Amino acid sequence: MAEFRLEVDKMFLEKMNYLDVEKYLKTRDTVVIPVGSIENHGKHMPLGTDTMIPHRIAELYSAMSDTVIAPTVNYGATADIVGFPGTISLGVEGLRALLERICDQLYDYGFRHFIILNGHGGNSKSITEVGHHLYAKGAILANLNWWLIAGELRPEWKGGHGGGEETAAVMGIDPALIHTEYLEEGEGIRNDVSNELPSASWMDVNFKGGSVTIPRPIRSITDNGWLTHGMSIDPPTKATQAWGVEMLNTMAEYMRDFTVAFDKVALSKIK
Numbered sequence: 001m002a003e004f005r006l007e008v009d010k011m012f013l014e015k016m017n018y019l020d021v022e023k024y025l026k027t028r029d030t031v032v033i034p035v036g037s038i039e040n041h042g043k044h045m046p047l048g049t050d051t052m053i054p055h056r057i058a059e060l061y062s063a064m065s066d067t068v069i070a071p072t073v074n075y076g077a078t079a080d081i082v083g084f085p086g087t088i089s090l091g092v093e094g095l096r097a098l099l100e101r102i103c104d105q106l107y108d109y110g111f112r113h114f115i116i117l118n119g120h121g122g123n124s125k126s127i128t129e130v131g132h133h134l135y136a137k138g139a140i141l142a143n144l145n146w147w148l149i150a151g152e153l154r155p156e157w158k159g160g161h162g163g164g165e166e167t168a169a170v171m172g173i174d175p176a177l178i179h180t181e182y183l184e185e186g187e188g189i190r191n192d193v194s195n196e197l198p199s200a201s202w203m204d205v206n207f208k209g210g211s212v213t214i215p216r217p218i219r220s221i222t223d224n225g226w227l228t229h230g231m232s233i234d235p236p237t238k239a240t241q242a243w244g245v246e247m248l249n250t251m252a253e254y255m256r257d258f259t260v261a262f263d264k265v266a267l268s269k270i271k
C-alpha cells in the first residue's frame, strides 16, 4: 500500500481539499469521527466537556496516525440533563439521523471503516444503531468510549460524569476551563424517589439490594447536575493537569494502535 501523508493537521477533513480525499481513498477507507455533547457537568466544568475531550484526543492522534478525521459532532443525545441552561440535546433519534447521514455520505465516497471517538454515554444508542446500519451495507463501525477505555487501561483513572477523570481530562486541555472554587462542592443534594427507593446512581434506585431504573431528569436527582461514581472513588478534587495530559496521550496512542488492527478487518469476510 502506497504511503499517503499530509502535514499532521491536514488529516482533518476540513483542512483537506477533495483531491486529497480522492488520493487518500486510493489506499485507505478509514475515517475517525469524534462525537461529543453540550451539557451541564456541574458548576466546576464547562458545558462542552464531552466534545472538547474527544476533539483533543483526535488532535493528538493526528500527530500519530495518517487517518482522516471528520469534523467533530458537537451535539449529542442527552435528554436526562436538559433543564440546566445551555444543555442542548438532539435526542437519540436526532443524533442517529445526523450520524447516519454523515456516514452514508462518507460511504458513498468509498469510506468503509468508521471509528467513532465518543465523549458521552448517552450517545451510545444512536451510534450502535448507525453501526448496524453500516454493517448491513458492507461497512464496519467501531465505537470508542474514551472514558470507559481509559478506566479499563488504568483502574485509577476510572470515573464518571463530572468526576475526577473528566476534570483531569479538561485540565489536560486547559486548566483555566475548570472553576476550581466549586471543586469541593460535591455531588449536590441527591433526591430519593421515596424513603423506600433511595437514589443509587443516575436514574437507578436501590430496592432490597437490587438496582431499579426510574427514568427522570437529572435535575430531579441532584441539584447541581452531576453525579460521579461516588465522591470517595472519583472526586474532581483529585484531578491534576499531569493526569489529564497523560490520559489524553494514552487514549490517542490506544486509538492509533486500534486503527492499525481495525484497518486489517477484511469486510468481505465478515458474516
Ligand SMILES: [Zn+2]
Residues within 6 Å of the ligand: 041, 049, 050, 119, 120, 161, 162, 166
Ligand atoms: Zn461528560
